[in-house]
Amino acid sequence: MSKNTLKICIGTPCHLMGAADLLESVENLNHKLREKIELKTSHCIDNCCEKAPVAEFNGKVYQDLNPEKLDKIIRENIR
Amino acid sequence: MDLVFEEFYRSIPKGGEEVCGDNVEIIKKNKKTIVVLSDGLGSGIKANILSTLTSKIASGLLEKELPLKEILSTILATLPVCEVRGIAYATLAFLIIDQKHQLRLIEIDSPSAFLFRNNQVQKLNYREFELEGKKIREANFKFQRSDQLFLVSDGVTHAGIGGLLNFGLGWDGVAKEIERTVRRNQADLKYNINKLVKVFNTFYGDQAGDDFTIIGMKYRKKRKVNIWSGPPLKAEDDSLLAEKISEAEGKKIICGGTTAQIAARELNKKLEVGLKYYDKDIPPTSQMEGFDLLTEGLLTLNRVLSLLKKYKPGQIPAAGKDGASRFTRLLLESDSVRFLVGRAVNESHQSLNLPINLGIRSQIISQIAEQLRRIKKKVEIEWF
Numbered sequence: 001m002s003k004n005t006l007k008i009c010i011g012t013p014c015h016l017m018g019a020a021d022l023l024e025s026v027e028n029l030n031h032k033l034r035e036k037i038e039l040k041t042s043h044c045i046d047n048c049c050e051k052a053p054v055a056e057f058n059g060k061v062y063q064d065l066n067p068e069k070l071d072k073i074i075r076e077n078i079r
Numbered sequence: 080m081d082l083v084f085e086e087f088y089r090s091i092p093k094g095g096e097e098v099c100g101d102n103v104e105i106i107k108k109n110k111k112t113i114v115v116l117s118d119g120l121g122s123g124i125k126a127n128i129l130s131t132l133t134s135k136i137a138s139g140l141l142e143k144e145l146p147l148k149e150i151l152s153t154i155l156a157t158l159p160v161c162e163v164r165g166i167a168y169a170t171l172a173f174l175i176i177d178q179k180h181q182l183r184l185i186e187i188d189s190p191s192a193f194l195f196r197n198n199q200v201q202k203l204n205y206r207e208f209e210l211e212g213k214k215i216r217e218a219n220f221k222f223q224r225s226d227q228l229f230l231v232s233d234g235v236t237h238a239g240i241g242g243l244l245n246f247g248l249g250w251d252g253v254a255k256e257i258e259r260t261v262r263r264n265q266a267d268l269k270y271n272i273n274k275l276v277k278v279f280n281t282f283y284g285d286q287a288g289d290d291f292t293i294i295g296m297k298y299r300k301k302r303k304v305n306i307w308s309g310p311p312l313k314a315e316d317d318s319l320l321a322e323k324i325s326e327a328e329g330k331k332i333i334c335g336g337t338t339a340q341i342a343a344r345e346l347n348k349k350l351e352v353g354l355k356y357y358d359k360d361i362p363p364t365s366q367m368e369g370f371d372l373l374t375e376g377l378l379t380l381n382r383v384l385s386l387l388k389k390y391k392p393g394q395i396p397a398a399g400k401d402g403a404s405r406f407t408r409l410l411l412e413s414d415s416v417r418f419l420v421g422r423a424v425n426e427s428h429q430s431l432n433l434p435i436n437l438g439i440r441s442q443i444i445s446q447i448a449e450q451l452r453r454i455k456k457k458v459e460i461e462w463f
Contacts, residue, residue, distance in 0.1 A: 010352065011336045012377050015362045023354060041352040041363065043336030 004037045004079055007056040009045045017052040018066065025067035029074070036078060081301040082224070083414050084112045084176055087269050088294040088393045089276050091234075093122040094286035100126025101232045101292035104138040105393040107455040110178040113141045114294060114393075118170045118189060118232040122290050126169075133158060133169040141173065148210075151185070155211040172230055180298075182222040187215055190236045193254055195227040195261050200254040227268070227297040229257055234291025235279055242284035268295045269395050294393070303329025304413035308376060309421030309440050310337055311463035320419055320463060321345035325369060327417070330409055335376030338421065339365055358401035372409060374402035380443045383407050387450040410447075415457035420444050422462060 006026065010019045026039055045054045051063035057073055065073075090099040100122045106113040117134035119126030136157060140150045158169060170188035184192060184203065193200050203218040222228070237247040248256070260274050272295050279291060305327040311320055321342050324331055333339050343350035350373075353363035361382055362375035382403035387410070390396070396408045410416060422441055441462070448458045 008354075010354070010362045010375070012362070012375060015375065015378065019362070020356050020359055023356065039354060041354040043340050043350075043352060043365075 004058055004074075004077075005040065005056075006037050006058075006074070007040045007042050007045060009043070009052070009054045010041045011044045011049065011052075013049040014053040019053045021067050022053060022055060022065060022070050025070060026074075029071070033074065033078065037074070082298045083301050084296065085268060085299050086112070086114060086294060086296040086393050087272050087395050088116075088292060089272055089395060090290065090292040091276060091280065091287050093234075093288065093290050094283070096123045096290070098124060098127045099292070100130055100290040101234070102127065102130040102134045103292060103294060103393060104134045106138055106142050107392070108142060112176050113138060113173065114230070114296065115141070115171070115173040116189065116230050116232060116292060116294060117172075118234070118290065118292070120168045126290065129169045133171055137171060137173055141175065147183075147185070151210055151215065155187075155213055170233070174228075174230075176222060176296075180222045182218075182220055182228070184218045185215060186217075187213060190231055190233055190250060190253075191216070192218070193229040193231070193257050195229070195257065196223065196225070198258075198262060200258040200261075202250075222298070224298055225265070227261060227265075227295060229296075230294040232290065232292040234287065234289035235293055237289055238279040238291065239282040241288040242286070243282050248279075248282060266299075268297055268299075271295060272395065301415065302413045303327075303415050303417070304332065304409050305329055305417045305419070306332045306334055307338060307342070307419045307421075308334035308380070308444065310335075310341055310423040311421040312423050313463075316421075316463050317341050318345050320421065323419055330371045330413065331369070332372045332374070332406060332409060333367070333370055334374050334380060334406070336362075336365075338376070339367065339373045342370075343367060356401075358399065358403070361401040361403045364402040364405070372402070372405055374406055377440065377443070379403045379406060380440070380447065383410070384443055384447050384450065387447060387454075390450075390454065392454050410451060410456070411454075413456065415459070416448075416451055418444055418448065418458070418460040420460060420462050 008019055008022050045056050046061050048054055048063055053065050054063050055065055057077055062073055088103045090101045092099040100119040102117050104115040115134045115138045117130040119129030137154055172186045172189040174184040176182045192203055194203055205216040205218050207216055236250055236253055240247045256278050260271050275293055305324055307324040325346055333342055339350055348367050351366045353365050355363050361379055365373040367373055379402045383406050386407040396411045397404050451458050
């Protein structure tokens with residue numbers, strides 16, 4: 001089983017735009033899904049701070065997220 | 080070796096009361112330290128006002144360096160006296176210690192001090208005299224490098240009444256507790272004060288029967304902290320700053336995500352970004368070898384500033400685990416603070432339309448420096 005990597009930016013802009021909620025939503029994923037994901041944080045992803053919050057899932061960068069969007073991205077792209 | 084006189088106190092209000100009837104004032108001036116403790120009669124707001132009044136008058140007079148006798152008679156003449164009971168509304172203890180380590184302690188109606196010397200607690204040699212019809216105790220001695228001195232309000236010597244004991248701990252009981260606690264850990268005064276407060280509170284059954292305060296004092300070596308915050312205006316200064324911080328003496332803090340990334344790149348070290356939120360408003364801290372703390376930038380600095388504004392000398396800093404609380408603790412535990420501040424504008428913050436006072440790093444750091452100077456820390460700022 002290949003591990004999925006999720007990287008969430010916690011830089012100031014992303015934090016202000018709700019990075020903490022994203023982190024919390026990942027922790028609240030159902031157990032089966034959660035254990036397939038390796039969660040990391042970063043100070044900045046791709047310098048696209050004007051579209052915060054930003055996350056990177058399996059190498060692809062997603063912008064302007066909220067917990068619902070992130071949840072959808074994870075479910076659609078999980079390996 | 081450079082020594083500094085350090086003092087910490089905690090005041091616990093009587094169970095059910097919002098404010099404590101004891102008040103402590105600590106003043107550092109011209110290498111002298113003045114500590115004043117006053118205990119107002121009764122508890123609650125009335126006691127708080129009485130003790131604040133008394134300790135403020137005393138510390139104000141002491142700060143002006145008037146002759147001691149004059150100060151004492153002024154205080155005694157102005158101390159309000161209870162009409163019914165005929166006793167003063169507040170007790171008073173104060174001490175002055177100069178740079179030659181000479182300590183002078185005066186006590187009016189308060190419990191005798193506890194001196195921890197050579198692994199045991201002893202009573203001081205007092206000279207007693209009468210002034211304005213009041214008995215006053217005075218002790219004058221040389222405070223040694225390894226000595227620790229504790230002042231308490233009578234709530235401590237009475238600990239246990241209404242709780243575990245019939246008549247309270249008394250002076251000897253308190254001495255025993257202090258001796259036991261300090262022997263185990265002579266270096267960490269803050270920890271000991273917290274521990275002793277816990278002990279006395281337990282004797283009271285966690286519902287203090289009276290306001291109580293304990294002040295601890297000792298000498299310790301001076302401490303330094305270095306902070307690098309913000310990328311420099313010129314990118315070629317990156318390596319210079321990284322070198323400066325990594326070679327600095329004392330504790331090291333990096334404040335700012337981008338700054339941490341620059342440091343990791345220049346010093347060729349691995350930066351581990353944390354993901355645990357201890358406080359929802361403060362982004363997690365990171366880790367890097369050789370550094371004591373790596374925090375987020377602006378939000379953390381703003382929180383540090385607001386924590387420092389609330390700080391009163393001698394208080395034990397808040398125990399939070401988030402970046403800002405840890406940052407504040409490191410600042411308060413140090414005697415000299417050196418800031419290396421980069422002034423480059425962070426493009427990413429411009430898109431946020433932050434309020435102007437939140438957004439400008441150099442202003443926040445100047446304000447932090449001002450607060451640190453208020454509590455007599457030595458502050459240096461280098462701009463890049």
